Amino acid sequence: MIIKPKVRGFVCVTTHPAGCKAHIEEEIAYVKAKGPIANGPKRVLVVGASTGYGLSSRIVPTYAWGAQTIGVFFERPSKEERVGTAGWYNSCYFKETATADGYYARNVNGDAFSHDIKKKVADLIEKDWGGVDLIVYSLASPRRKDPDSDTVYQSAIKPIGSPFSGKSINTDKETVIDASIEPATNEEIEGTIKVMGGEDWELWINYLKERGLLAENFKTMAYSYIGPEVTWAIYRKGTIGKAKEDLERAAKAINESTAAINGNAFISVNKAVVSQASAAIPVVPLYNSILLKVMAEQGVDENIVQQIDRLYREHMYGENPPAIPDDLRVRIDDLELGEKVQAEINRIWPIIDSENLHELSGLERYKLEFLKLFGFGYENVDYDADIDVHIEDPDLIE
């Protein structure tokens, strides 16, 4: 099959397997070039492991200290004549490469919110590891089915209290538009907290604890975003911000409930990056386009794998990692929120419009980064070649 990108709004409905492979190879090469990280734990579970922050959170432990990993994700597998999702190819190629390099890696494809998938993961941990040392919680999902009541909750990206009106971008037409979004209803606020808050993270930890699978001194982190004021109405002070507050509540609760084994839960506050989840948030793609340009110009640009490498290397493991702050927030968004970066964004934000969009933002780079999420835009891939789109994971759990 010859596959070309087909972008529909904030998703690309096609995926290129060879590009996904190139993406995995690029991240692995980065980690190898950075060199080993000392004192990393052996057994790492990543929930939401197939794309974005979760994927890098799996690649770094494998290649920086030889960790064994189990990755959980919810992706559409390929078939003989049908492409799978990018996360499917990422996970298959990661596993194939890691296994060939001598590292243990197992993939679990299914709904992480369900009891069934938690049980399958716990059974695997019990059988192969006996316990787990690090659990990374990196889910981003538009909905969640409560495993007990079967109620399906939807998340919404909306302001709270008053309508939002502000700049956004139409990436198809390459224009700056005015976006207006009505405030969330109580049901939408509650739904977003149910989907993107800490309840499911706690369910994972409680279940693994019940099964006696949490190692002494285990660590667990979930990812959050705070960002600058231009995004607050829609992000920090909106529905998603409420869900992120709930993650912080959950981190405290996990620390209390696992104190006897010295459990260590915290939130890593990450930088805004181009990901499948963030492309769907109004305002954020315009902000990201400007951010990409400004950070590159100031020499502080950082992509996902660079962020996660820094998180592990400087904040969690290595020779002398600093203590986790009392507010349980590890800030790796420090470069994004640096004064010089934000001053430049604040200068650009009020004046950017459709006319000067290309001059004042890194829109071309944003679009390239977006396409790369789906395996397009890699220089070393021949996109005119007829390729086999099907790949299997021989011992996939689903």
Ligand code: NAD
């Ligand atoms: P992403 O869309 O790239 O990845 C989401 C992952 O969750 C995928 O592996 C997907 O398969 C998995 N997933 C979704 N629903 C699932 C389900 N029901 N069962 C099992 N797996 C499921 O997202 P991302 O941008 O990497 O976000 C990950 C986390 O990082 C989120 O908490 C997000 O808020 C946070 N974060 C993102 C940014 C950003 O700019 N992208 C910044 C800071 C923090």
